[in-house]
Ligand SMILES: *[C@@H]1O[C@H](CO)[C@@H](O)[C@H](O)[C@H]1NC(C)=O
Ligand SMILES: *[C@@H]1O[C@H](CO)[C@@H](O)[C@H](O)[C@H]1NC(C)=O
Ligand SMILES: *[C@@H]1O[C@H](CO)[C@@H](O)[C@H](O)[C@H]1NC(C)=O
Ligand SMILES: *[C@@H]1O[C@H](CO)[C@@H](O)[C@H](O)[C@H]1NC(C)=O
Ligand SMILES: *[C@@H]1O[C@H](CO)[C@@H](O)[C@H](O)[C@H]1NC(C)=O
Ligand SMILES: *[C@@H]1O[C@H](CO)[C@@H](O)[C@H](O)[C@H]1NC(C)=O
């Protein structure tokens with residue numbers, strides 16, 4: 001009997017521990033006293049995201065990360081990117097006060113989270129959004145997280161994740177690429193909000209600017225082809241003052257992520273239901289005019305035109321030889337120097353991405369007229385624009401020196417108007433040459449010409465009839 005009872009006891013034990021293991025694997029939360037190690041993972045309740053340890057290829061360095069359960073190679077977050085655990089026995093746990101900690105074999109803290117305040121009943125949960133959050137389970141209604149992985153993005157922007165500020169704290173969240181050779185090493189490219197003057201988002205590689213959205217003009221970024229639609233939400237500090245950005249998926253059956261590559265390309269990928277292959281939907285930079293400063297200083301880049309780069313009106317290529325070889329990087333220079341002392345005027349450039357905010361001045365409460373006067377006051381002012389296009393436009397943005405990275409569009413959205421300062425004589429000569437080519441002038445000329453011709457014919461006929469009546473000699477009438 002005993003010999004029979006023993007195996008059944010073992011069977012029972014095995015069944016029990018496998019249930020326990022199953023429980024561990026299926027769980028989406030951990031509490032103090034619980035931990036994750038080895039191949040144990042947390043899985044979000046909808047089975048989309050998984051949190052656990054992974055090694056970056058060589059099995060020497062171990063990281064705690066979050067990936068898609070269906071495509072484990074696609075990481076969306078890494079906790080200890082700069083401090084790997086150098087043995088496979090790392091432990092992820094949660095202390096009694098709510099600090100998430102990662103320990104190595106000899107119980108050294110390799111990484112920890114700093115909760116905004118200590119928790120009484122701390123619980124860490126991997127949400128369906130892929131966000132690892134710390135909650136205090138004292139008040140079930142509490143919606144604020146004491147800590148969230150969404151505040152510390154790596155290279156992946158997930159639906160619902162804010163880039164920039166989300167108003168609950170002052171963190172400026174941004175993406176940093178990962179090295180192609182080693183996913184766990186931070187790369188050189190970033191996708192980040194710059195709040196100098198008006199908010200703009202830049203893709204940079206190191207300190208080199210690769211792409212920018214153009215400044216936020218109260219309605220949109222003046223150079224972001226991706227439209228503000230029902231899936232992209234600006235996060236506003238006040239009615240027209242945007243500080244962050246997030247997006248939601250268009251379709252719940254499709255998983256979406258936006259990832260910054262090491263070469264500085266921001267790509268949107270989707271994974272359709274039933275598939276394990278991510279496909280690229282769109283990317284920036286994607287065309288020539290997306291590249292920062294493509295046409296050099298004081299020029300406009302227009303993708304829809306054959307001559308992509310053109311000098312601003314009143315400017316000529318600095319190096320005509322290089323421009324002929326389609327190298328416009330040296331940009332353009334003013335044809336006629338500014339006269340200053342109120343003698344200059346402005347040329348309106350419609351539908352453009354405003355120049356980069358390198359040397360500028362901003363006053364959000366000025367009118368357009370005051371802005372123009374303010375620009376004329378200072379000899380080094382080269383252009384002005386409304387800082388906010390709401391209600392017909394108001395606020396004043398003024399540029400000094402060269403105008404860099406202007407892009408032209410063939411429609412109002414996403415661009416806006418920019419007023420370029422030119423010498424009065426230059427403005428006159430541009431107006432005159434435009435006048436000659438103007439369709440109205442051409443039409444008027446042909447109408448006047450036609451009227452003169454008709455008048456002459458009529459005069460001829462009248463003259464002939466009159467002369468016949470008067471019996472004057474007729475010319476050559478056989
Ligand atoms: C929480 O506890 C850990 C040790 O378990 C300690 O290092 C840390 O300072 C504590 N944090 C807070 C906010 O009290
Ligand atoms: C754990 O980390 C500490 C500090 O980084 C290190 O000195 C120690 O060697 C590590 N232990 C193991 C077993 O790797
Ligand atoms: C690490 O901590 C655990 C739990 O407190 C303990 O069981 C284990 O002996 C410790 N290991 C070392 C090397 O101190
Ligand atoms: C929070 O506490 C309640 C009981 O107060 C418990 O039923 C629930 O499972 C806890 N939630 C988590 C995520 O641990
Ligand atoms: C374009 O001209 C600049 C000098 O203005 C030069 O440094 C650069 O190498 C040229 N680019 C190409 C692609 O020839
Ligand atoms: C901004 O413009 C308003 C309206 O003209 C003016 O009252 C205010 O003093 C200006 N602020 C600055 C800092 O120049």
Ligand SMILES: *[C@@H]1O[C@H](CO)[C@@H](O)[C@H](O)[C@H]1NC(C)=O
Pocket residue numbers: 361377378379380381400
């Ligand atoms: C013109 O603007 C420049 C750049 O902001 C500034 O350094 C300079 O003092 C201004 N000059 C006058 C006369 O206001």
